[in-house]
Amino acid sequence: MIYIDTGSDNIYFNLALEYWLVTEKKPDDFVLLFWNSSPTLVVGKYQNPLEEINMEYAKTNKINICRRLSGGGTVYQDNGCWQFSFITKSTDTGIDFKQFISPVVDVLHDLGVAGAGFNGRNDLVIEGKKFSGNSQYIHGGYTVHHGTLLYDTDLVPLVEATTVDPQKIISKSIKSVRDRVTNISWHMEKPLSGIDFKKKMVAGLLGDGEVYKLTDDEIKRIQEIALEKFNNPDVIYGKSPKYSIKRKGYFDGGKIEFSIDVAKGIIKDVSVAGDFFGTVESSNFTEALKGCPYERQAVLEALGKMPGEVYKISKEEMADLIVEI
Amino acid sequence: MKKKIKLPKLGKDVKEYILVAINKEEGESVEKGETLYEIEADKVVSEIAAEDSGVMGQWFFEEGDQIEPGTVIGEIEA
Numbered sequence: 001m002i003y004i005d006t007g008s009d010n011i012y013f014n015l016a017l018e019y020w021l022v023t024e025k026k027p028d029d030f031v032l033l034f035w036n037s038s039p040t041l042v043v044g045k046y047q048n049p050l051e052e053i054n055m056e057y058a059k060t061n062k063i064n065i066c067r068r069l070s071g072g073g074t075v076y077q078d079n080g081c082w083q084f085s086f087i088t089k090s091t092d093t094g095i096d097f098k099q100f101i102s103p104v105v106d107v108l109h110d111l112g113v114a115g116a117g118f119n120g121r122n123d124l125v126i127e128g129k130k131f132s133g134n135s136q137y138i139h140g141g142y143t144v145h146h147g148t149l150l151y152d153t154d155l156v157p158l159v160e161a162t163t164v165d166p167q168k169i170i171s172k173s174i175k176s177v178r179d180r181v182t183n184i185s186w187h188m189e190k191p192l193s194g195i196d197f198k199k200k201m202v203a204g205l206l207g208d209g210e211v212y213k214l215t216d217d218e219i220k221r222i223q224e225i226a227l228e229k230f231n232n233p234d235v236i237y238g239k240s241p242k243y244s245i246k247r248k249g250y251f252d253g254g255k256i257e258f259s260i261d262v263a264k265g266i267i268k269d270v271s272v273a274g275d276f277f278g279t280v281e282s283s284n285f286t287e288a289l290k291g292c293p294y295e296r297q298a299v300l301e302a303l304g305k306m307p308g309e310v311y312k313i314s315k316e317e318m319a320d321l322i323v324e325i
Numbered sequence: 326m327k328k329k330i331k332l333p334k335l336g337k338d339v340k341e342y343i344l345v346a347i348n349k350e351e352g353e354s355v356e357k358g359e360t361l362y363e364i365e366a367d368k369v370v371s372e373i374a375a376e377d378s379g380v381m382g383q384w385f386f387e388e389g390d391q392i393e394p395g396t397v398i399g400e401i402e403a
Contacts, residue, residue, distance in 0.1 A: 044368075045345060045363075045365065045370045046370075069370060070368065070370055071345075071365040071366075071367075071368040071369055071370045096336075121368075122367065134368065135368040135369065136368065136370070137369070137372075138369065138370070138371040139372055140372070171389070172388075172389025172390070173389070174365070241345075241388060242388070
């Protein structure tokens, strides 16, 4: 086994490192990463951030939003949440989590977390409360398995940021499962510092394996991948499954409700209803917004070119209503 | 000659997959080994490579559909 210290708490870099390993480096050996993130919400491959994340809370609290390549639901991570990644050549095409998770449980037992064990969904629990969610993606003959370890995470934003107003979104996206959660450190007689926990976990998982240090050129390449594949709004929002969303607002000029169909980040159809007055028809909105990227600035520009006005509802107010992100 | 694209069974306990990405549109050329589509089950996303070269024919399902292993989901004109 080879251990690589990512040297970063940037989620985009760390996920890009995994991707670089399986697409460019292509190691023969089993690789271990062990890292954490500044506050970040990570949606699964086939999820919609608008359905999973309290966007206003995330924005106010400066929480990063990211889309990973593996499946499953949305997770919140901060510097108190460690993440382990195992990268290995896929030996067969079967789905197997235990070969990756069992060693993690063994090391936790060695650290005195006696109650750590599996549940039925390939998560890890203590007394029925989840502290680790796991997922995988299989790419080019490699398996990337990664899992979270809630060690000393602030659970308030974890709950708040994933409590979403029931917006009227219809889609086939994968919905997150809400679990009761706990921190590992709460179950240790003498809790370690975060850094000491990391050191002991890495030592326990690596055994007599080797340590590899990334070169400057490799770091540069991984940073490029991070920008292209992960820290990119077209990926974070544009890769959402197609969905229909209703957005309703009340203004001095009356009530206005937009029904919007979005696919691959592009508005496919729009209809408008309400008790507002103006010189604009629903079909004007449809013509103006069809084909427009589902982004505030693009929507504002499209509305700016639309003929007619809505009485006492500005185009800025309508753009804010149509696009939350 | 039309070659059927059949959804594989990647895990013995998997009863259904979600088709999460279609990477080749109808009419696009396909090289054997290229990623044709992606499926998700039990929090695992798997890329599935084309078994034949040719031109992508019809897809019988769309992204988001839940499909049983063994189902024919599309065809390639090889």
